[in-house]
Amino acid sequence: MIVLEGELFLRNFWRDRLFPKEALSLDIARNLFETVKNLPIISPHGHTEAKWFAENIPFQNATDLFITPDHYVYRMLFSHGIDLDDLGIGRRAETRKSVEPRKVWKLFSKHYYLFRGTPTKLWLDYMFENLFGISETLCEKNADLFYDSISDALEKPEFRPRELYERFKIEVLCTTETPLDDLSDHRKIIRSDWNARIISAYRPDNVIDPDHESFSKNVQLLGELTGENTDSFEGYLAAHFSRRKFFKSLGTTSTDHGHPSANTFKLSKGKVEAIFQKALLGNLSRDEAEMFRGHMLIEMAMMSLEDGLVMQLHSGSYRDHSPSIKQNFGRDKGFDIPKQLDYVHALKPLLDAVGLDKRLTLILFTLDEATLSRELAPLAGVYPSVKIGPPWWFFDSVEGMLRFRRSTTETAGFYNTAGFNDDTRAFCSIPARHDVARRIDCAYLSDLIVSGQISEEEGYSIAMDLSYHIVKRTYKL
Amino acid sequence: MIVLEGELFLRNFWRDRLFPKEALSLDIARNLFETVKNLPIISPHGHTEAKWFAENIPFQNATDLFITPDHYVYRMLFSHGIDLDDLGIGRRAETRKSVEPRKVWKLFSKHYYLFRGTPTKLWLDYMFENLFGISETLCEKNADLFYDSISDALEKPEFRPRELYERFKIEVLCTTETPLDDLSDHRKIIRSDWNARIISAYRPDNVIDPDHESFSKNVQLLGELTGENTDSFEGYLAAHFSRRKFFKSLGTTSTDHGHPSANTFKLSKGKVEAIFQKALLGNLSRDEAEMFRGHMLIEMAMMSLEDGLVMQLHSGSYRDHSPSIKQNFGRDKGFDIPKQLDYVHALKPLLDAVGLDKRLTLILFTLDEATLSRELAPLAGVYPSVKIGPPWWFFDSVEGMLRFRRSTTETAGFYNTAGFNDDTRAFCSIPARHDVARRIDCAYLSDLIVSGQISEEEGYSIAMDLSYHIVKRTYKL
């Protein structure tokens, strides 16, 4: 029977995507997936905009939905010689306006084959099929068909942000805002009669990183927002604490820190005050800026002991690697390249200070996979505060997730990981991304079951924990 | 038939654990394993205590057997907020006494799910079933049942250390002692009428590492033990040589070196004498201490040319990462974290001096898996002295072993690896660990056979070599 079933069903590879091939393993993976595929989505970290849900204005067209906001997409096209200008990417408003969205879509469709084997295509194909009912493979010939079908759909009421949020069965959606944000969109949602949980994460990079071009202006604004005197370091800390309190009052449960490295430093009071004063004047050396950022991670961790906010650290990206692109097109245009990282020495000052404190939850993300088995799993496997964040960015992918589980589980177990993050600004891709994550976890668990490492009963329990419970617990949602 | 067999047997996953799933590969893996599963165990490196076998006193209870001595176990519990004090771990005797072993066992049982997917659980489940006949999964409900069954069994004569040693079919068991040890337990075993081969490895870290808190006292003791004048570097070397000779006279075939890095240095006579004198006074800088350790690795290698002792190098662990844990609970409490390592430059002075000498066997262990394919396999694949030690510590695991074979075999072959080490202080886990290693090797070989890379005949020959012959040859046992 197994074989017959195999003959009948296996050619429908898409239905069983990412599952193992051998009949019995496939069977178990399918069964595991049945129990988690319809669980609500918890999205504890990402970059969607609260404004979409506050205003519930329809998305525009296929290009605005899938290409313009997605650096995964346009970086690949750029790598094959397609100019950003021709894709409508750029900070210069006149450039953007001059490109017809349909023309961009056609250019993209013609080059869609470049994405073969990438998660981007996996997500897009999922959306084309599940959201817009198109199951062909996008190419130059059917570009118009896709464009029109998508544009037509987007005009329908059921494709507005709030309606999609509900269709996607999202239970919580976290956005990410700076301390300078007034969270007016979040407040609008709370005040509305729409019953959804859309909360922010406190991401203070632009008031913590002295290398940020508006650092001192931002620190001043932070003072104005909070009524604290941010001319002194003490006042600056008080302003942070006050602002965290404000975020928390609107549902926030976490902070997020995007640092170039994971370095932390414990500076003396006098030292940090002196560096802070120099930072306000824009006078810091490279080392001093690094020390200030590193010291602030410890300050943030110490505030977390008090207010309970879960702390996320995303480090190790060389941002805006090409100065020419940064100058002409702005930040975050796909030129962020991972670099080698060390956590063992870098985090020691922070862990020495607060790493054993059970009140702290510190979620570590990495772009250097060599650190997974060597550093992150051993650290998370002993420090009560440390959890390993899910595969991030380039590694939010089939192989990235498999390597992640294979590199961390044996040392840290499942229960020192933090649950899946979609970490996306592409709202419609959220179900596709959770689908991949849940499938991969089921495939991995099926593997452990069939190889006798865990029982089937344990497998079902873990699948549920990975898809739902762990992320809620870790992020205090 | 293959399918029928599949249907009948495959659900018994535990029996075929760690084997491939596809019918034919599974079949071959099973057949390979049949030929090696009952081979005697060679344990060439580990941390059991000779005293257990010299005195043959029964083990106490489940907690003393499985939890208290095993940092794999209590570090995981600690990472989930369970205090070491509540586990009876600690150097303060009063703490340890105050905790009831059964209470610790219950705490452990309640949290046993944390170990899902870890080798610790794989080993424990094996012991529960094979040693104590319990095949349920441990949990809070059956905690007492487990505790009582194990305690009852431990009182029986067949559960005493010597009887277990025989039941486990151990052919050689190596312990690890410092040069200051008088090996009285080993001598007692030799003098007894019990016919077992329990030998020591010469591990001189505490008389070689100037950062060790009792370094100069230990050097003095070394002098007293050997009658050499260890006030001079020359006498200090002579004392080492003499002590190695003493170990060798009691069966020792290897030395072992646990250094923070793999750095080696060839210092001039004058330079090393000066550093040695400063070391005795406790005056070394960090760099000088590193140079002294690195120089001593070369001295040890040169002694190996003369006395033939096989040299093991375990480097790359950041020991006792948390100063607070070290201060309150002592060394080796699960806070050892791997760090990035380089062997190519670090070992060059040693390899330049003696690396081409066929009399030397230098077994390199790593905690940085990135070095396996990049450095260790290429080094072992050309230097006649260099062999790659088996997956160590966190990587003594299913995935760790698979990555090890996949990363080393193609460049260094099977015959430049050193054979499996259980490296454990948990005596009862030895058969479980060798079982995992043999199964993984058979699974890997089955893969090579079914993918046409080696013949079945070669597969059988390699399986035998990996389980038995290579380790005997490499360690000169």
Next chain:
Amino acid sequence: MIVLEGELFLRNFWRDRLFPKEALSLDIARNLFETVKNLPIISPHGHTEAKWFAENIPFQNATDLFITPDHYVYRMLFSHGIDLDDLGIGRRAETRKSVEPRKVWKLFSKHYYLFRGTPTKLWLDYMFENLFGISETLCEKNADLFYDSISDALEKPEFRPRELYERFKIEVLCTTETPLDDLSDHRKIIRSDWNARIISAYRPDNVIDPDHESFSKNVQLLGELTGENTDSFEGYLAAHFSRRKFFKSLGTTSTDHGHPSANTFKLSKGKVEAIFQKALLGNLSRDEAEMFRGHMLIEMAMMSLEDGLVMQLHSGSYRDHSPSIKQNFGRDKGFDIPKQLDYVHALKPLLDAVGLDKRLTLILFTLDEATLSRELAPLAGVYPSVKIGPPWWFFDSVEGMLRFRRSTTETAGFYNTAGFNDDTRAFCSIPARHDVARRIDCAYLSDLIVSGQISEEEGYSIAMDLSYHIVKRTYKL
């Protein structure tokens, strides 16, 4: 039916080597391979000698064909204590003559088991079977049989270099020469009535690396060859450009650079002239030599913008790790060990200068696999100039290729990779190496198909692209 076919055919593992085991995946891999296995071979980078084809003189015997020129082979034998002298390896002519080739062959045969699980054995077994019709496993007993069969065959006309070239269905074969080479053999082939495309790659290391023992002599020769005044940096650059033009006139489409690191530097005119003058006098510090090499990479890239030559960078090998071997046996005797590498910072000056220019093609090779997913795939996935070179050297292997695809595809796609390189001096191994590469790609694609990540149609298209089109396009062949 699938099962029956399985029972009948699967035991013939060699036929299906490197393919997946599960019936349906195997079936798809086979079908994919059918469409590419007979495609012509494009060999865009390697180290065969044009002279063989210019003169078409028969190869001598099994030892000269398989052992003496192949460091993969003799490094493994050396690692097991076999002296290079006994293998006829060495720069001292008298040594080489004194060893009887048949005796070397027997020594090799006796130790052939050491190569189990290595790509060397996979290639050799392929050659023994496909070229010489011997399908036994080589061992001590059949050593003479092998030796005689091979020697007999080599005397036949169909085993001469040109005839093998045609039998191998080679479409283009690239050799590698220094700028000082007069390419007389290439010209001889062009002038001959034999219709084959054997072209050179411009590899200027010995006139660019100031650490090369004949650097200043070579620079002078370069001047003489081109009529440029290479006493000045300007003249030196002009000489390079002139020489590139000469190579290009004989069909060359690429340059190749073997640097210790990937470091690049953009020096001022004055600075580089000063360093160049010191280099000619042999007076450079280590850092200055590194700066000069790094600056020259940018100069070479800038010339590529003009003449269109594709640029290959092979970096990260610690060459001639053992000084004793280098002194007694010369360079390149198997003692090249990979080392840790960084591309993100190292290449930044070059990429800042010319990385966005679509006229440049820069193919990056690595020996540090940790850089694949962390650095190379993200760089190639955005910079239009950057392509990822195929698995190099120790990683030109089954597992190396699988890791390569799994680490690069998801971020860079298939179309930012450069196609397979056999990179060999063992001419007869070329079909064996392309066979492995094509099989692994088909196995990988079958995996993507069966797991629903690409369609079967896409799989066939990619298989063709990977085996043929991509390499032609990337190398402009």
